[in-house]
Amino acid sequence: GQSLEQPSEVTAVEGAIVQINCTYQTSGFYGLSWYQQHDGGAPTFLSYNALDGLEETGRFSSFLSRSDSYGYLLLQELQMKDSASYFCAVTDNQGGKLIFGQGTELSVKP
Amino acid sequence: EAGVAQSPRYKIIEKRQSVAFWCNPISGHATLYWYQQILGQGPKLLIQFQNNGVVDDSQLPKDRFSAERLKGVDSTLKIQPAKLEDSAVYLCASSLNNQNTEAFFGQGTRLTVV
Numbered sequence: 001g002q003s004l005e006q007p008s009e010v011t012a013v014e015g016a017i018v019q020i021n022c023t024y025q026t027s028g029f030y031g032l033s034w035y036q037q038h039d040g041g042a043p044t045f046l047s048y049n050a051l052d053g054l055e056e057t058g059r060f061s062s063f064l065s066r067s068d069s070y071g072y073l074l075l076q077e078l079q080m081k082d083s084a085s086y087f088c089a090v091t092d093n094q095g096g097k098l099i100f101g102q103g104t105e106l107s108v109k110p
Numbered sequence: 111e112a113g114v115a116q117s118p119r120y121k122i123i124e125k126r127q128s129v130a131f132w133c134n135p136i137s138g139h140a141t142l143y144w145y146q147q148i149l150g151q152g153p154k155l156l157i158q159f160q161n162n163g164v165v166d167d168s169q170l171p172k173d174r175f176s177a178e179r180l181k182g183v184d185s186t187l188k189i190q191p192a193k194l195e196d197s198a199v200y201l202c203a204s205s206l207n208n209q210n211t212e213a214f215f216g217q218g219t220r221l222t223v224v
Contacts, residue, residue, distance in 0.1 A: 042215035096208025
């Protein structure tokens with residue numbers, strides 16, 4: 001089976017940097033994704049890591065360490081609109097199931 | 111390109127009634143997912159299709175839930191009979207293939223069972 005652990009909530013101020021960690025356990029691993037979901041909205045894709053290292057997309061970066069079964073999402077220059085829930089998700093290598101964590105609620109304060 | 115379409119957006123039913131949700135994925139996407147999301151929790155995978163075959167349905171309560179993806183395009187998810195604990199948002203998503211570099215979600219159906 002699969003399980004993912006991430007903090008339930010994080011608070012930061014505008015302009016700051018925040019890191020949301022994710023550790024996972026899975027019987028077979030293909031990649032780690034991150035999704036953003038605003039209240040009442042649908043999850044939207046942010047990033048995907050299949051290999052170790054850092055992927056940067058604008059203000060957002062995502063990191064993966066396969067040996068540590070660990071990844072994180074880094075959000076820079078925080079804006080109020082970044083207040084949302086962030087989910088890490090594992091793709092396994094047995095059929096490509098996409099399994100989500102319980103999410104981290106990020107609150108950005110002025 | 112058109113996104114993932116779901117209907118209805120909202121549904122209120124009484125317990126023990128039946129309900130069906132419909133999903134039309136992005137054209138050309140082979141992989142289709144149904145998720146259940148209870149308020150404050152992450153999406154829980156109910157069933158995943160690759161074309162018209164089932165990849166995984168281990169979390170689908172098969173005594174009351176069923177899903178099909180005829181012709182490998184659109185899909186329906188049915189609950190019969192519904193229970194109070196089925197109140198949730200039902201999300202459909204699709205991706206180009208099962209390597210999942212990006213899954214696209216529909217707006218979901220918010221189901222309330224009273």
